[in-house]
Amino acid sequence: MNLIWLLALGPTALLGAVFHAYGRPVGVDLDGAYGPVNTVVRVLTVEMGLDSSVLWLFGVLGTVALGAAYGVLAEYLTQILLRQPYRATDGHGALIGLLLALMMPPAVPWWVLGVGVFSGVFFGKQVYGGLGGYPMHPALVGWLVLLLSWPQQVYAVDMASIATPHPAVIVATAVGGLLLWTSGYIRLRIPLATLAGVLVFAAIFSMVPAEEGAPEKLPFYMELFSGHVVLCAFFLATDTTCSPSNAKAQWLFGLGIGGLTMLIRSFGIWPDAIPFAVLLMNILNPLLDRMVPPVRRVIPTAEEA
Amino acid sequence: MLHEIIHVLQDTFTGFKKSGFALEARGPAVEAMDLPATLCLPLPTSGAAAAVSHGDAIAPGQPLWKRAGVGIGPSPVAGTAGDVIIIPDLRASKSTTAVLVKVAEVAGGAPFEAMDPGAAEPASILKRLDQAGVTTDDGRPIALSEALRGASCVIVLAADREPGVSSAAAVVAERPADVARAARMLGRAVGVGAKVAVLAGGPTISGVDAITLPARYPESLDPLVALAAGGKGVVVVGVQAALAALDAVAVGKVQDSRVITVIDAHRRPVANLRVPLGTRLGEVVTRAGLEPQTGDKLVAGGPMRGLAQYSGDVALDAGVTAIVHVAAADIVESGDDPCVMCGKCVEVCPIRLQVQLIGRFAEFGRFERAGDYELEQCIKCGLCASVCTARRPLVQLIELAMKQLDATRPAAVAQPDEAAAERGAK
Numbered sequence: 001m002n003l004i005w006l007l008a009l010g011p012t013a014l015l016g017a018v019f020h021a022y023g024r025p026v027g028v029d030l031d032g033a034y035g036p037v038n039t040v041v042r043v044l045t046v047e048m049g050l051d052s053s054v055l056w057l058f059g060v061l062g063t064v065a066l067g068a069a070y071g072v073l074a075e076y077l078t079q080i081l082l083r084q085p086y087r088a089t090d091g092h093g094a095l096i097g098l099l100l101a102l103m104m105p106p107a108v109p110w111w112v113l114g115v116g117v118f119s120g121v122f123f124g125k126q127v128y129g130g131l132g133g134y135p136m137h138p139a140l141v142g143w144l145v146l147l148l149s150w151p152q153q154v155y156a157v158d159m160a161s162i163a164t165p166h167p168a169v170i171v172a173t174a175v176g177g178l179l180l181w182t183s184g185y186i187r188l189r190i191p192l193a194t195l196a197g198v199l200v201f202a203a204i205f206s207m208v209p210a211e212e213g214a215p216e217k218l219p220f221y222m223e224l225f226s227g228h229v230v231l232c233a234f235f236l237a238t239d240t241t242c243s244p245s246n247a248k249a250q251w252l253f254g255l256g257i258g259g260l261t262m263l264i265r266s267f268g269i270w271p272d273a274i275p276f277a278v279l280l281m282n283i284l285n286p287l288l289d290r291m292v293p294p295v296r297r298v299i300p301t302a303e304e305a
Numbered sequence: 306m307l308h309e310i311i312h313v314l315q316d317t318f319t320g321f322k323k324s325g326f327a328l329e330a331r332g333p334a335v336e337a338m339d340l341p342a343t344l345c346l347p348l349p350t351s352g353a354a355a356a357v358s359h360g361d362a363i364a365p366g367q368p369l370w371k372r373a374g375v376g377i378g379p380s381p382v383a384g385t386a387g388d389v390i391i392i393p394d395l396r397a398s399k400s401t402t403a404v405l406v407k408v409a410e411v412a413g414g415a416p417f418e419a420m421d422p423g424a425a426e427p428a429s430i431l432k433r434l435d436q437a438g439v440t441t442d443d444g445r446p447i448a449l450s451e452a453l454r455g456a457s458c459v460i461v462l463a464a465d466r467e468p469g470v471s472s473a474a475a476v477v478a479e480r481p482a483d484v485a486r487a488a489r490m491l492g493r494a495v496g497v498g499a500k501v502a503v504l505a506g507g508p509t510i511s512g513v514d515a516i517t518l519p520a521r522y523p524e525s526l527d528p529l530v531a532l533a534a535g536g537k538g539v540v541v542v543g544v545q546a547a548l549a550a551l552d553a554v555a556v557g558k559v560q561d562s563r564v565i566t567v568i569d570a571h572r573r574p575v576a577n578l579r580v581p582l583g584t585r586l587g588e589v590v591t592r593a594g595l596e597p598q599t600g601d602k603l604v605a606g607g608p609m610r611g612l613a614q615y616s617g618d619v620a621l622d623a624g625v626t627a628i629v630h631v632a633a634a635d636i637v638e639s640g641d642d643p644c645v646m647c648g649k650c651v652e653v654c655p656i657r658l659q660v661q662l663i664g665r666f667a668e669f670g671r672f673e674r675a676g677d678y679e680l681e682q683c684i685k686c687g688l689c690a691s692v693c694t695a696r697r698p699l700v701q702l703i704e705l706a707m708k709q710l711d712a713t714r715p716a717a718v719a720q721p722d723e724a725a726a727e728r729g730a731k
Contacts, residue, residue: 298529301681
């Protein structure tokens with residue numbers, strides 16, 4: 001089952017890697033971040049003459065693989081620590097690590113990523129008993145820990161590129177998301193509701209007159225393609241454990257995420273607002289899941305008979 | 306490894322199809338199965354004792370059991386009584402008693418006088434149903450007269466209840482006019498209106514009002530047919546039970562057989578066999594040409610609600626209308642994996658229960674909380690467990706919760722006597 005998730009993220013990871021290379025400003029300090037990886041890359045770029053964009057490819061794939069490995073290790077260690085049954089081979093930890101790595105810049109220090117994945121897996125998932133038990137998405141819990149502890153590392157490049165990733169990244173993520181749908185792992189309600197919510201509330205908030213001296217805002221329809229919106233809509237908001245099980249609740253969940261995203265982005269301080277929105281709606285999930293259709297009474301009860 | 310990758314790629318593009326199990330409108334024509342040399346006739350209801358002993362001559366229609374002084378369980382054949390033995394029960398992990406009857410060389414005639422189903426007195430029709438041992442044909446058999454008691458409307462289900470099974474369809478194809486006659490007769494017997502339920506796109510029955518059911522599981526299960534018919538007190542009678550009732554009245558014969566669809570390990574129907582009641586499972590398996598290997602399952606009942614048998618000695622009763630051979634490689638094991646709250650069970654449940662919550666509460670022993678979600682409305686169709694991402698034994702969890710709640714509070718559900726005694730006894 002988890003092979004599908006990993007395959008679905010494949011196009012995202014690969015194209016993200018390639019276009020990160022061309023879309024990001026070059027100039028990250030190599031010596032600070034990578035160490036041994038650094039040396040290999042220097043060999044490839046300087047001595048073998050490959051393009052420096054290979055650094056980014058290397059960085060992204062390396063980050064992603066590292067994240068997945070951290071995830072499996074974190075799950076395994078915490079399951080031993082908490083004396084839970086060993087389920088590290090089901091790949092869910094790897095998925096958490098992989099998702100978190102995709103939300104990080106490729107030059108994120110290896111130890112920062114490690115802390116993020118470990119805290120996500122431990123505080124976001126295992127303390128609640130593992131699969132099926134956690135109230136908030138573990139990858140986003142890890143992301144939050146990293147954002148608040150090492151904001152420079154998480155936002156290693158300027159906010160502008162957060163706002164406008166390469167369109168091919170968006171397309172690749174959407175393709176991956178649709179592959180998840182065709183394989184039957186997700187329903188499209190939450191992704192569609194999220195994207196619709198972002199669009200609708202972006203349109204509403206774009207009518208609010210801008211403050212004096214505020215930076216120029218994006219046209220409202222471009223909000224759909226900024227930050228991690230598409231990634232969160234298809235891969236993170238759809239995590240079944242922390243999203244509703246009932247159809248109507250799922251629509252409202254997605255709309256809530258979209259609305260909160262635009263609210264935070266328009267009136268708050270975080271440009272990359274969707275992870276916050278997803279976390280907040282995760283907390284509201286049990287309340288939303290009370291919206292259930294009436295049961296079809298087909299068996300007469302003793303009173304009715 | 307390559308195999309797995311190919312399967313993954315296939316799943317990637319086919320996984321989003323809705324799981325809809327189609328019901329069969331047609332099937333192989335009915336084939337007769339010869340009477341075995343010895344019939345093994347199980348106890349028809351709890352609390353009865355054998356009324357014959359080894360060596361007694363048996364006439365067709367003679368009761369083999371006695372319960373509270375009343376003779377029940379008529380023999381379908383002429384013969385000699387053998388031993389009273391213990392055999393495994395078809396539906397519970399317990400044993401039951403059975404009378405062996407060595408079938409006579411010469412068949413006896415119909416033991417009861419033929420009556421006109423359109424003109425006979427209702428009371429005598431009901432009495433004849435009891436004399437002829439006519440029972441329901443879905444699950445543990447109960448006397449048809451018992452099941453009809455208090456009905457406000459009788460619906461004869463002229464369709465199969467489970468996907469892949471076509472025994473009812475084959476029987477309807479054999480004698481469509483009799484289905485309408487049987488429906489009218491049963492309606493008269495109880496003094497209420499009678500209808501027939503047919504599948505959309507399937508053969509129609511003329512001569513009686515019909516309701517049309519979507520040709521999709523579980524729409525033909527009794528509680529949903531009753532719901533489709535509207536109104537309280539609707540009683541659904543399977544077509545095989547209805548025709549046995551008609552024959553009991555019009556011909557005067559005892560209920561003596563059921564048509565059973567035999568489905569092989571490749572999920573194909575091998576045959577619709579008219580199996581004499583009292584035939585052992587092993588005998589039907591041999592006759593149908595199934596060759597079960599070690600580790601395979603033989604399921605008595607349909608693919609969704611049937612129960613795997615551990616012995617070929619078990620005697621088939623009037624509640625079995627399908628036998629499914631499941632190859633060991635196709636067996637999907639349920640486990641103790643946690644619920645991932647994917648909501649597929651909720652989407653697929655025809656009763657709109659919060660199956661994921663009921664399952665989780667039952668798993669952790671919080672049965673009172675499970676009971677807050679109206680789990681007594683569950684019709685045990687098995688769709689939730691068949692789609693569960695985590696392969697949880699959801700039907701068993703719901704049944705566990707029901708039994709625990711029954712033990713601690715008065716019965717929430719109105720049950721015919723037999724079923725209530727059944728649940729209480731376990």
